Amino acid sequence: MSMPFYVAPEQVMKDRADYARKGIARGRSLVGCTYDDGILLCAENPSQMLHKISEIYDRIAFAGVGKYSEFDQLRIAGVRHADLKGYSFSREDVDARSLANQYAQMLGQIFTHEMKPMEVDILVVEVGRKPVDDQLFHIQYDGLVIDEADFTVLGGDADAVRDRVAASYEPGAALDVALRAAVQALAGSERTLGAGELEVAVLDRNARRRCFRRISRADLAELLTD
Amino acid sequence: MAMPFFSPGDDPGPDFAELLRRTSPPSPATQLSTPIDPTLYAHGTTCVAIRYADGVVMAGDRRATSGNWISNRRIEKVFPADRYSGVAIAGAAGPAVEMVRLFQLQLEHYEKVEGSVLSLEGKANQLSQMIRGNLPAALQGMAVVPIFAGYDLNRGDGRLFQFDITGGRYEEADHTATGSGQLHASTVVKLNWKPEMTRDETVDLVLRALWEAADEDSATGGPDLIRKIYPIVATITAEGFVQLDDDELAERFRSLIERLNGSE
Secondary structure (H helix, E strand, C coil), rough: CCCCCCCCCHHHHHHHHHHHHHHHHHCCCCEEEECCCCEEEEEEECCCCCEEEEEEEEEEEEEEEEEEHHHHHHHHHHHHHHHHHHHCCCCHHHCCHHHHHHHHHHHHHHHHCCCCCCCCEEEEEEEECCHHHCCCCCCCCCCCCECCEEEECCCCHHHHHHHHHHCCCCCCHHHHHHHHHHHHHHHHHCCCCCCHEEEEEEEHHHHHCCCEEEEHHHHHHHHHHH | CCCCCCHHCCCCCCHHHHHHHHHHHCHHHHHCCCCCCHHHHHHHHCEEEEECCCCEEEEEECCCEEEEEEEECCCEEEEEEEEEEEEEEEEEEEHHHHHHHHHHHHHHHHHHHHCCCCCHHHHHHHHHHHHHHCCHHHHCCCCCEEEEEEEEECEEEEEEECCCCCCCCCCCCEEEEEEEHHHHHHHHHHCCCCCCCCHHHHHHHHHHHHHHHHHHCCCCCCEECCCEEEEEEEEECEEEEEEEEHHHHHHHHHHHHHHHHCCC
């Protein structure tokens, strides 16, 4: 009978983390930030059908980077969790914090117990009635939850994009200003990104019930050229 | 509440009702063996839907009765199902309101999971399946008989569907009614309906139909001018589901009463 080689747990975790990180860095980046009337989510995504940004509930949205099939599976689990919770209790009782914790548990479980970690970074955001109540939860492949203030960047060369967003971000900016800053940060100094390469959606603070709204490419082109 | 996660072969897809069956026990209403005394629970009554030039008008009175008691004066029986459709209910109020809640959620859940909206016919079929699921309760006396109406964005036209307790789904061309006052309401609509009516004419007709139903049927409530309770009336057009405000309804009832005074 052959014995498996001993591998130190530190090494196992490091290998898995490296594997997941490599998969996530291979894709393009996504920026989430608050603006005066809500939360803006902006991703570099040439596909109009395979969304990185989606609606979860009345005031909650989801964004994912990395392997599409994996974050889409997480997105659907989130919609199910939120709809079941709203049905059992009340629509007001569905919140992003509990959803983020659920995601963290699930990702943590998969990271430690499965052969392959999920190659995803996800963002769960909730728009408040007032700007101070806006919430951005960034959840990593290993289940680490980061409660972000104002803005966050996921995927691709996240560190470089984050530095660019940090340099240009203004709290309480109007939508078109925030959008242009986000697109500029995604593109960097050497490229320009057009409406055809972007996926943009907002959580509109003042909407009656469902706050999530996709911005069509036609509207996007207009917002970018103003 | 744990996050629901399914293996690929076992996934319930965009069906919320199926998801609910997988995650929670069945409701007690489906496990009853003897009929419940109908005076012990509330019944909702008359609803009318009429097709007109721009779409559909739906309306329902506000009375709920338990036997010969008026159990509620302000019950609502007309609801938006989603942006471009609405549902009006008659029958046992508890299961009916619950069915509407589940139906609204089913449509929204499908839209979010799939990323696209169900066709109007697809929505009507979903409601039909829910009514069929309620058949054991219907045989105990707790029937739910809704009307489903919506604006079909593909055809650019309003459409109406009526149902029976077995989940049978029947599309109506011009108008339909449900509930205990349906006979009187339908007669009024039938005698006065004409093709391509305007919004104003249709709303006045629907109010007249409810007025006459309330006049003949004790379970249907008329406008309550003292408490300022009026029927729920909504239009469903290319602009979506829009509920009429009470000021407009008060004004229309005032002129209806004037007309009735003048002719009698």
